[in-house]
Amino acid sequence: MTQQLPITGFIVLGLLALNGEQSGYELRKSAHALKYFYWSPAQSQIYRELRRLEKAGLVESRHIEQEGKPDKQLFKIKKAGLAVFKQWLNHQDLPPMIIKHPIMLKLYFGELSDRKAQIEMLGQFIKRYQDSLAELAIVQEFMSEDPDQFFKALVVEWGIHHTETELLMAQKILKKLQDG
Amino acid sequence: MTQQLPITGFIVLGLLALNGEQSGYELRKSAHALKYFYWSPAQSQIYRELRRLEKAGLVESRHIEQEGKPDKQLFKIKKAGLAVFKQWLNHQDLPPMIIKHPIMLKLYFGELSDRKAQIEMLGQFIKRYQDSLAELAIVQEFMSEDPDQFFKALVVEWGIHHTETELLMAQKILKKLQDG
DNA sequence: ACTGCCATGTAACTAGTTACATGATTGG
DNA sequence: CCAATCATGTAACTAGTTACATGGCAGT
Numbered sequence: 001m002t003q004q005l006p007i008t009g010f011i012v013l014g015l016l017a018l019n020g021e022q023s024g025y026e027l028r029k030s031a032h033a034l035k036y037f038y039w040s041p042a043q044s045q046i047y048r049e050l051r052r053l054e055k056a057g058l059v060e061s062r063h064i065e066q067e068g069k070p071d072k073q074l075f076k077i078k079k080a081g082l083a084v085f086k087q088w089l090n091h092q093d094l095p096p097m098i099i100k101h102p103i104m105l106k107l108y109f110g111e112l113s114d115r116k117a118q119i120e121m122l123g124q125f126i127k128r129y130q131d132s133l134a135e136l137a138i139v140q141e142f143m144s145e146d147p148d149q150f151f152k153a154l155v156v157e158w159g160i161h162h163t164e165t166e167l168l169m170a171q172k173i174l175k176k177l178q179d180g
Numbered sequence: 181m182t183q184q185l186p187i188t189g190f191i192v193l194g195l196l197a198l199n200g201e202q203s204g205y206e207l208r209k210s211a212h213a214l215k216y217f218y219w220s221p222a223q224s225q226i227y228r229e230l231r232r233l234e235k236a237g238l239v240e241s242r243h244i245e246q247e248g249k250p251d252k253q254l255f256k257i258k259k260a261g262l263a264v265f266k267q268w269l270n271h272q273d274l275p276p277m278i279i280k281h282p283i284m285l286k287l288y289f290g291e292l293s294d295r296k297a298q299i300e301m302l303g304q305f306i307k308r309y310q311d312s313l314a315e316l317a318i319v320q321e322f323m324s325e326d327p328d329q330f331f332k333a334l335v336v337e338w339g340i341h342h343t344e345t346e347l348l349m350a351q352k353i354l355k356k357l358q359d360g
Numbered sequence: 361a362c363t364g365c366c367a368t369g370t371a372a373c374t375a376g377t378t379a380c381a382t383g384a385t386t387g388g
Numbered sequence: 389c390c391a392a393t394c395a396t397g398t399a400a401c402t403a404g405t406t407a408c409a410t411g412g413c414a415g416t
Contacts, residue, residue, distance in 0.1 A: 112194070162349070203368080
């Protein structure tokens with residue numbers, strides 16, 4: 001029963017497993033929490049995966065009529081879906097980590113760009129990452145008590161550490177550019 | 181003249197700008213160097229971008245016949261291409277950094293997986309990253325003298341630091357999992 | 361002799377993004 | 389009252405991946 005799903009499919013399964021019954025719209029928001037360590041899929045991808053998963057018998061849905069709002073469909077993971085998800089989760093296969101770091105990319109081509117522009121970009125990056133760090137700190141605060149959230153706390157901790165390191169590196173490079 | 185190219189297109193332009201005339205095959209290898217900070221595009225994408233860039237008049241090509249090997253096409257950046265590339269390079273627009281970290285993703289769902297599998301995975305990850313670090317150290321050694329490679333040295337330094345941090349975090353998390 | 365990798369590229373498929381459509385409610 | 393955001397989703401497009409095709413040469 002080794003299902004061949006894209007990772008986005010497993011993400012959807014996993015979120016349904018953790019959160020219970022959700023609509024496509026709610027799933028999109030849940031998926032948003034992943035953005036710090038795993039980019040957040042587009043809405044239309046979530047819908048596509050839901051359709052695929054339902055066709056494969058891994059999730060089931062029911063239709064809810066709402067007044068004043070568009071109808072919605074709530075999805076729930078099925079036993080088979082949970083089994084497939086857990087198998088993926090425990091399986092040792094680990095695709096490589098992917099980084100797309102626009103700043104490093106532009107710095108790589110640095111001999112073709114202006115020093116001023118480089119410094120400006122790094123400044124922007126630093127500002128942005130300081131904001132991320134602040135957001136993450138808030139997230140961390142709100143979960144620090146709950147022992148239920150052990151794993152979420154782990155990844156948030158990773159995120160904070162990662163962000164701090166990025167900031168440090170960016171500042172170090174900025175200094176080099178300003179001095180040299 | 182604001183060209184609307186995918187980043188892969190700019191990468192191809194930039195590599196041609198840095199390295200001079202190259203074939204698609206050679207470009208693929210050049211692009212490989214980016215993998216530590218910006219995932220390396222697939223071969224077929226490079227060919228697609230080359231065709232697009234040529235049609236847009238940003239690169240030009242000449243056909244070379246080779247005996248015993250398939251013919252090849254060498255591509256060279258044109259003035260207009262260099263202009264477009266530099267404009268992109270200096271422009272402050274910075275798409276967000278994207279991370280796809282399979283380990284963190286799986287840890288996020290950790291309450292649904294087995295402790296043993298988690299530990300195993302982290303071990304694998306650590307091994308892999310130790311190898312990366314070794315590779316990067318070698319790269320760094322070979323460029324440390326050349327003052328021409330200032331920017332490449334910068335990003336390699338970033339890569340090393342990043343990799344070290346990942347290793348540290350992974351080890352820390354591993355310890356938590358083993359103890360808890 | 362076979363396996364794997366150098367070297368060139370193309371074709372077919374899948375994943376992911378962007379833009380749109382509809383209508384309610386809330387904030388300025 | 390107008391813009392933004394909640395809420396639901398679909399359609400059309402672009403980017404990115406995988407698999408294939410061809411043939412030489414080098415190592416075991």
